[in-house]
Amino acid sequence: MDVAQIIANGLIAGSIYALVAAGFSLIYNTNRFMHFAHGSIVTVGAYALWCGFTKFNLPLFLAAIFAVAVATLAGLATYRVVYRPLVRRGASSSILLIAGLALLFFFENSIILSFGSNVKSINYFVTEKGVNLLGAAVTPLQISIVLLSVLFLILFWVLMRYSKIGITIRAVADHSELARISGINTERVQELSFILGSALAGIAAVFIVLEQNATPFMATKLVIKGFSGAVIGGITSLPGAILGSYFVGLMENFGAWFLPSGYKDAIVFGLLIIFLVIRPIGILGVTKGVRE
Amino acid sequence: MLRVENVSKHFGGVAAVTGCTFHVEPGTVTALIGPNGAGKTTVFDIITGLIKLDTGHVFLGEQNLTNKPSHVVANAGISRTFQQVRLFRNLTIIDHLLMAKDNDDMNLLKNVWRHPPIDHDFFSAHLERFQLKKPLTTLVADLSYGQRKLLQLAMATLKPHHLLLLDEPVAGVNAVVQQEIESLLLAMKASPTSGSDSVETMLIVEHDMGFVKRLADHVVVMDAGRVLVAGHPDTALRDERVLEAYLGL
Amino acid sequence: MPYLNHLLVLIAVDIVLAAGLNLSFGFTGLLNLGHIAFFGIGAYTSALLTLAGVPFPIAFLASGCLAALFAPLLILITKKTKGDYLALATLGFGLVLHSIFLNWLSLTRGPLGIPGIPRPAVFGFVITSRFDFLAFSIVMAALVLFFLHRLTTSRYGILLGAVRDDERGVAMLGKNVLRLKMESLALAAFLAGIAGSIGAHYISYIDPSGYDISEVIFIVSVVVVGGLASLRGTVSAVVLLVLLPELLRFVSLPSSVLGPARQLLYAVILLLVLMYRPRGLFGTVTLE
Numbered sequence: 001m002d003v004a005q006i007i008a009n010g011l012i013a014g015s016i017y018a019l020v021a022a023g024f025s026l027i028y029n030t031n032r033f034m035h036f037a038h039g040s041i042v043t044v045g046a047y048a049l050w051c052g053f054t055k056f057n058l059p060l061f062l063a064a065i066f067a068v069a070v071a072t073l074a075g076l077a078t079y080r081v082v083y084r085p086l087v088r089r090g091a092s093s094s095i096l097l098i099a100g101l102a103l104l105f106f107f108e109n110s111i112i113l114s115f116g117s118n119v120k121s122i123n124y125f126v127t128e129k130g131v132n133l134l135g136a137a138v139t140p141l142q143i144s145i146v147l148l149s150v151l152f153l154i155l156f157w158v159l160m161r162y163s164k165i166g167i168t169i170r171a172v173a174d175h176s177e178l179a180r181i182s183g184i185n186t187e188r189v190q191e192l193s194f195i196l197g198s199a200l201a202g203i204a205a206v207f208i209v210l211e212q213n214a215t216p217f218m219a220t221k222l223v224i225k226g227f228s229g230a231v232i233g234g235i236t237s238l239p240g241a242i243l244g245s246y247f248v249g250l251m252e253n254f255g256a257w258f259l260p261s262g263y264k265d266a267i268v269f270g271l272l273i274i275f276l277v278i279r280p281i282g283i284l285g286v287t288k289g290v291r292e
Numbered sequence: 293m294l295r296v297e298n299v300s301k302h303f304g305g306v307a308a309v310t311g312c313t314f315h316v317e318p319g320t321v322t323a324l325i326g327p328n329g330a331g332k333t334t335v336f337d338i339i340t341g342l343i344k345l346d347t348g349h350v351f352l353g354e355q356n357l358t359n360k361p362s363h364v365v366a367n368a369g370i371s372r373t374f375q376q377v378r379l380f381r382n383l384t385i386i387d388h389l390l391m392a393k394d395n396d397d398m399n400l401l402k403n404v405w406r407h408p409p410i411d412h413d414f415f416s417a418h419l420e421r422f423q424l425k426k427p428l429t430t431l432v433a434d435l436s437y438g439q440r441k442l443l444q445l446a447m448a449t450l451k452p453h454h455l456l457l458l459d460e461p462v463a464g465v466n467a468v469v470q471q472e473i474e475s476l477l478l479a480m481k482a483s484p485t486s487g488s489d490s491v492e493t494m495l496i497v498e499h500d501m502g503f504v505k506r507l508a509d510h511v512v513v514m515d516a517g518r519v520l521v522a523g524h525p526d527t528a529l530r531d532e533r534v535l536e537a538y539l540g541l
Numbered sequence: 542m543p544y545l546n547h548l549l550v551l552i553a554v555d556i557v558l559a560a561g562l563n564l565s566f567g568f569t570g571l572l573n574l575g576h577i578a579f580f581g582i583g584a585y586t587s588a589l590l591t592l593a594g595v596p597f598p599i600a601f602l603a604s605g606c607l608a609a610l611f612a613p614l615l616i617l618i619t620k621k622t623k624g625d626y627l628a629l630a631t632l633g634f635g636l637v638l639h640s641i642f643l644n645w646l647s648l649t650r651g652p653l654g655i656p657g658i659p660r661p662a663v664f665g666f667v668i669t670s671r672f673d674f675l676a677f678s679i680v681m682a683a684l685v686l687f688f689l690h691r692l693t694t695s696r697y698g699i700l701l702g703a704v705r706d707d708e709r710g711v712a713m714l715g716k717n718v719l720r721l722k723m724e725s726l727a728l729a730a731f732l733a734g735i736a737g738s739i740g741a742h743y744i745s746y747i748d749p750s751g752y753d754i755s756e757v758i759f760i761v762s763v764v765v766v767g768g769l770a771s772l773r774g775t776v777s778a779v780v781l782l783v784l785l786p787e788l789l790r791f792v793s794l795p796s797s798v799l800g801p802a803r804q805l806l807y808a809v810i811l812l813l814v815l816m817y818r819p820r821g822l823f824g825t826v827t828l829e
Contacts, residue, residue: 082816085816091819091828091829094625097572098761099815101757102811105804105807106809106812109801220632221636260644263640263644265636265640268633269634273630361717362712363715366714366715380710381706382702382705382827387702391696397697398717403692403697405691407691
């Protein structure tokens with residue numbers, strides 16, 4: 001495999017990780033706990049797409065919208081049903097993390113029991129032939145995935161940067177106490193970040209199913225990669241989380257040069273360790289001028 | 293005894309402390325005062341190793357404590373209380389006092405092997421000195437805020453120390469407890485606590501000027517991260533720069 | 542009755558495993574999601590060493606010690622960051638270890654697993670019968686519980702509780718918090734390691750599927766359901782959570798469904814306990 005191919009594969013994987021990481025860091029920054037079940041929202045979206053397309057015979061475009069809607073609802077439900085009551089009671093972030101872990105296993109095993117543990121694919125672009133792009137063989141689908149991901153991420157960034165909703169969300173992320181005093185309903189904003197983050201996870205789900213397939217077990221790896229991307233890039237910064245995810249995608253594909261592919265996950269973990277030791281705030285992260 | 297020399301600290305682009313220098317003499321009570329945001333608690337955090345300084349030095353006697361980890365600073369002989377009381381919510385009063393008393397609890401195997409008896413009388417007597425009339429097995433979650441403040445003080449003084457750093461010891465408690473804490477601190481000047489040397493040396497951050505005048509032998513006035521004036525309370529507090537900083541004249 | 546005998550050995554092994562997690566998470570506040578990896582390290586170490594001819598007692602201790610060596614590294618890696626990062630770093634560690642068990646073919650034989658792990662021999666006495674093994678595992682679990690009881694009721698145990706409640710407050714008293722955290726996690730990992738050893742020699746066959754990260758849901762459920770910082774709780778919850786899924790066998794579910802159903806059951810119980818009974822059965826502490 002040559003360098004161009006590795007870069008192409010890295011960008012495709014990175015695009016998906018970036019969508020997951022953007023949602024993960026948004027939810028982390030407004031809620032200040034790790035939404036461990038974020039990967040499960042992707043799984044739910046993936047199975048929704050599969051159901052919509054093969055069971056309800058929806059056209060792909062409608063099935064995709066259905067998948068994003070189901071993922072959004074699932075994310076909202078985790079917040080409403082589990083996280084919010086726990087937060088109101090004053091549960092610590094490690095309790096919330098465990099609740100997320102329980103949700104992850106809840107979704108994973110519910111899906112196995114409902115759909116079986118085998119791989120589900122929709123084979124929409126079966127006969128597609130790769131085109132040669134600067135020496136890398138990529139399918140038009142893969143090119144569209146990268147372009148669409150970038151488009152959605154830019155849209156999301158613009159939303160966060162310039163819209164009233166985005167500014168409110170960032171106010172809560174920067175200083176939730178101050179935001180509360182200035183009359184912002186922080187719970188509402190936290191809920192909103194679950195909605196937005198889960199919608200991004202739903203988009204990632206659509207791309208994953210189109211490009212590969214859906215399995216019940218994809219959530220744990222996705223949440224680890226999304227988290228790694230967010231931490232490496234700087235979890236407090238949206239561009240950082242996106243940059244970090246592409247970095248993770250590229251590095252795991254480069255690493256496959258040296259190590260058997262079974263160690264793909266180990267490479268990401270190694271990267272994460274390096275960053276936790278030398279630069280825990282990440283590439284673009286900032287230490288804010290506030291004390292604990 | 294304590295020498296803070298030319299200490300500076302920036303958070304991002306904000307200068308929290310700039311070129312701060314002052315000394316604390318043995319056997320005295322020094323008050324560190326100044327308006328909100330003057331950098332007093334930051335100075336405490338730097339001394340106790342919670343925040344790393346950018347430039348400057350901190351010495352306790354001959355020991356260089358600059359940027360040392362918190363536990364090293366504490367073992368060098370600096371005891372500290374916090375403005376917002378920091379206690380361990382799931383533990384009892386006696387648990388707190390035992391931890392403060394000595395570091396015998398740091399050895400894992402020795403502690404599994406031996407459970408030495410606890411000298412309850414000693415701890416009860418110490419609590420009594422601090423006006424905390426509660427059974428030793430009370431959970432701190434069941435104490436009032438004033439009682440927690442007293443327990444914090446009891447711990448800091450029980451811990452072997454050369455210097456006490458007290459961050460707003462009377463903030464947030466009612467007038468009765470304020471009065472109690474003030475007389476306790478005055479009494480400590482006369483008869484030092486069991487953890488201290490033959491004399492008690494204190495550095496106190498406080499806003500109540502009456503309290504400062506009655507207790508302090510020396511004041512250091514900070515504003516916007518710098519030391520404005522240092523000297524005897526009567527003269528320093530009348531300095532026009534101090535009035536300006538406080539009243540914005 | 543072999544079935545009951547089997548369940549009791551499982552319970553004894555899981556008590557050692559879960560009591561270790563309760564030490565790090567319940568007593569010290571270190572959320573360690575890679576506990577199952579330490580379990581796996583212990584199992585593989587003991588299996589490979591005894592197959593290479595090393596006497597069981599040495600292999601047994603080595604399995605605990607090797608697991609314990611990794612724990613301080615995880616604390617050091619995350620020392621500059623908040624507690625949540627430890628949870629994810631340990632989870633990542635668990636994933637990496639699992640991929641090593643699966644891919645380091647020359648050492649672990651990968652998915653084929655390691656068969657024929659010898660019966661443990663302690664000072665010339667070979668533990669062969671089911672009943673002997675039951676006695677052995679119960680003695681080990683009892684020793685571990687006794688040790689942990691002594692430890693957690695000592696002043697050192699109080700100190701661990703203080704680390705859980707407020708690290709900075711502990712440092713202000715002149716205690717090296719980093720050292721305490723490393724010791725606590727190392728001891729927890731040691732216990733997981735020896736539990737792995739006992740389990741491997743009992744089943745006499747190991748493969749990576751037994752050390753998959755998804756098994757973590759069981760141990761975490763045990764610690765939370767039993768109650769944080771309660772050894773009595775951990776013992777009760779192990780008994781409860783090992784026996785409860787056994788009921789699923791009697792409603793004649795197909796065997797392919799049993800595994801997921803068991804995990805789903807744990808996830809639901811865990812969520813319900815977190816939401817409606819945060820202290821679990823016998824918990825004494827809360828995390829806020």
